[in-house]
Amino acid sequence: MDLNGVRWRKSSRSNGQGGNCVEVADDMPGVVAVRDSKDPAGPVLTFAPDAWRAFVGRLAPR
Template structure:
């Protein structure tokens, strides 16, 4: 997968972040077939890029409770 140019990305926090929670991720919409993800505490840091199908699998696993809460 080629690294996309995310310089113009519009990032949004998770709807579960309660508005001001610093322990969040942000995602950028508008990139066909990929999901860019970054740490909201480090907006100038690196972003991870997942294929849409891998991201969907991850979200499904979270919804099923497959990851322990901390």
């Protein structure tokens, strides 16, 4: 998968927590990519958009 040119972003809740963040690229058709912000050249996990929304939805405080 070619990830050149994707827009990576950190959570608005990361607040500089010592670099313990993930970055998400959700500007690609049909896939959401996730990586460790401390290792941008490292492995990337990919998810179907529906699976990512379900995952993030479970993390949100109720």
